[in-house]
Amino acid sequence: MNENIYNQISSIYSHLMRFIDYEMWANYIYKISKQLNKKNIYTLELASGNCKLAYHINKKFKFYVASDLSKYMLLNGSPKVKNKICCNFLNLPIKIKFDFIFSCFDSVNYLTTKNKFLKMLSEVDSILNDDGIFTFDVSMENNSLKYQKYLNRKGIYNNIKYEQISRYNSIRKVHQNKFLLEFKDGTKIEETHIQKIYSYEEYFEMISKSNFYVSMCYEAFSFKDANPNSERIQFVLKKRNQNANIQSCGF
Ligand SMILES: C[S@@+](CC[C@H](N)C(=O)[O-])C[C@H]1O[C@@H](n2cnc3c(N)ncnc32)[C@H](O)[C@@H]1O
Known part of the structure; x- marks a missing residue:
């Protein structure tokens, strides 16, 4: 992983993403958080970039932390997001636990090997409450x-x-x-x-080797089941030790 990715791009990132509807995306993520059925949710966003999505939802949670590998992305981001940590999601320097952890907009596709993907899951596992949710979207071949x-x-x-x-x-x-x-x-x-760009099957195979199971896997921005031809998929993972070996979607 190149530690400097996004440092230069941060100066034009908001322009490149000017047509992205982050408010709609934030509302979608917020609806997924409702599956926790809990109040006073502690939320961590991984790879938050310049916090465009966080700007729309951070106030809806009791405690919200945005994090990203690139300090320049975070510095170019909204000052309205108060808690920001510059860190690699392959080595999270965080000691408290969260109820809801998420990442959006292809960030997980930067994990270029299966071992890295599994390492990221294991890092998230270590700071997610047992009844918590981890959700992320991935960009697919289509x-x-x-x-x-x-x-x-x-x-x-x-x-x-x-x-x-x-x-x-x-x-x-x-x-x-x-x-x-x-x-x-x-x-x-x-x-x-x-x-x-991993396949649908590869995601299920990798997740089956972790302490998570696929609770839901949606066509991104919807609550319809995804399939191998989906263009973008939203995975919703829960910890296996809560409901061992349940996979409600796919395999
Ligand atoms: C496509 S951008 C998405 C940013 C933001 N989520 C958004 O929706 O605009 C990918 C982000 O992933 C971050 N990233 C890539 N690899 C990372 C890693 N190993 N740990 C933390 N962040 C990472 C980059 O710095 C970048 O901000």
Whole structure:
């Protein structure tokens, strides 16, 4: 994992994401949190980026912490989100427990090996209450195939010239986004993001090796069951030690 990913992109990230409806996304995540059937929920957001989603929901929870690997993403984020931690979700430096942990917008696709995915689950397991929920979305192959062409773009924002080159490798199941930035003083920066596109079956197989089971797996932004052709999937995981070996969806 390149520890510096998103550091440069943070300066244009809100512009790149200007068409994303974070309020709708936040409401969807909030509805999932209702499955806890609990008040005074302690929530942790992993890979929160510049806290656009947190801005819309952090007040709805008793205690909310946003976290991200990139301190520049967090610093460029909303000051209305008070609790922010710069950390890697593969090594969480957190000692308290949460009821609800989530990550959104493909962040889990940055886990490029199955071992890393399992390590992230194990880190989350260690700070999630036994009756808690961990939910995250993943981008699937059909999403890469459908939207790749729209991710090849260029423009200027805040005097920064940028170009994004997006390629999906269907053999290696890897989606690469290369960003070329040119700042006003002529400095040029290149940042490359690599995301692994696992299959539906691979997610179930990996999760079955963890202390979690798949409580629900939805077509993202809906409460309909996902399937192997879904473009984006929302996984809702619960701890196995609560209801051993239950998988209500898929396998
Ligand atoms: C596509 S952005 C999504 C950001 C935010 N969730 C949103 O919806 O705009 C992916 C985010 O994942 C973060 N990230 C990638 N790998 C990470 C890791 N190992 N630990 C924590 N954050 C990570 C990046 O810094 C980046 O902010």
